[in-house]
Amino acid sequence: MLNEEGRVDFRKIIPFAGEFPWNGIACDAETLADVVRRKPLDENPLIASLEAGSRDRVSLDQLSDESFEQFVQMLRNHRATGYLHDMDFARANWGTKWNAYDQAVDQEAGTARFDTAWSFPEPILLKVSEQFPDATIEIRYADEDIGSNCGSVTFQGGKAVARDEAQRWADMDQLQREKWQAFAYEVKRWTPDEDDE
Template sequence: MPNHVTNKVRAPARVLKTLINENGKIDFNTILPFAGQFPWDGISGQAETTAQAITAQPLNEHPLIAGLERRNRAEANVMQLSDECFEQFVQMLRNKRTCGHFHTLDHARDVWGTKWNAYDQVIELDAGELSFDTAWSCPLLVLAELSKRHPDEEITVRYADEDLGSNCGTVKLKAGETVSSEVAGRWDEMSEEQRQQWTSWARDLKGWPEDEEDE
């Protein structure tokens, strides 16, 4: 399971509406849609590994993960794929040629900067704020693109990881560029005072009360 990051985006209502699809949901596809096709609900790991092998994708930067990937790709055999896995494999290759990504999740990680689309949404256009969760990280790539489409307006993004005090802060965007940024540093590089400040800040953003241990 990923860490859930709470995001609160403030901007004029007309700007925020750009992120809302025809069903009234916050949807990153309104800004940066996947240009390929992938009609399956799940992604076959075997199909993806085989596609990565045949297209000579770079290995992970972490040596241990890279070793595992190298071994899996060496054992990949398209002739051993089930019928559905083979169809996914073929479509992944088509997608890679068409738009540079094997499937929707590959696109999300690379283009949106987060694993999934927005969830646990609260839309308050009258208040000029959207609140939603994302997996692992704040979707700053999506929000920078939103900012480019409304270059005269400033967008304020506040986000907080459930790992309180880490991966949190405030970023202001205008015309697609970061105009100010105040974010937590690496946990092991912060002072105890900074850790306490960012932990309190993140708890407040997520609306979590202090537990007995904190007290």
């Protein structure tokens, strides 16, 4: 799970078999790749209308050289792996759109703290648990939406064996909201004063 620098690296657990050497994704290249693949529009009508507008405006002849190269590589990746690029792969296979960042790893204590984009990387933790079936992996997670996307999950033998997670904010009563807000502040190591800033 750790790379050569001792940092949490999801690529060591569930690697992307394609190639995408760019640090960013050219939206026009991805949109054109979606057109070529005949990817259906999103189910959400608002998102679908935005996607349709982007698809109507994109043109192979108007791609910059870099966008064109990304477009070609996306199609190669899709043929080889089913995914356009590493972020497309990460969302589907890691449960987050990119690798762990802002890390603190203590190998002696057997602990790691890190941030991810969006939700906690459950598929990664399931895979680690599968690789070390006798280990009990306990995680606590919280995002910036203090109190509503947080909880704790215990993994063992490639399965989630215990969960205590916040419900949707609208489904919680005031006591539950206070409980999960306090939990999230503790996990994030934030105080309500810092959050207000």
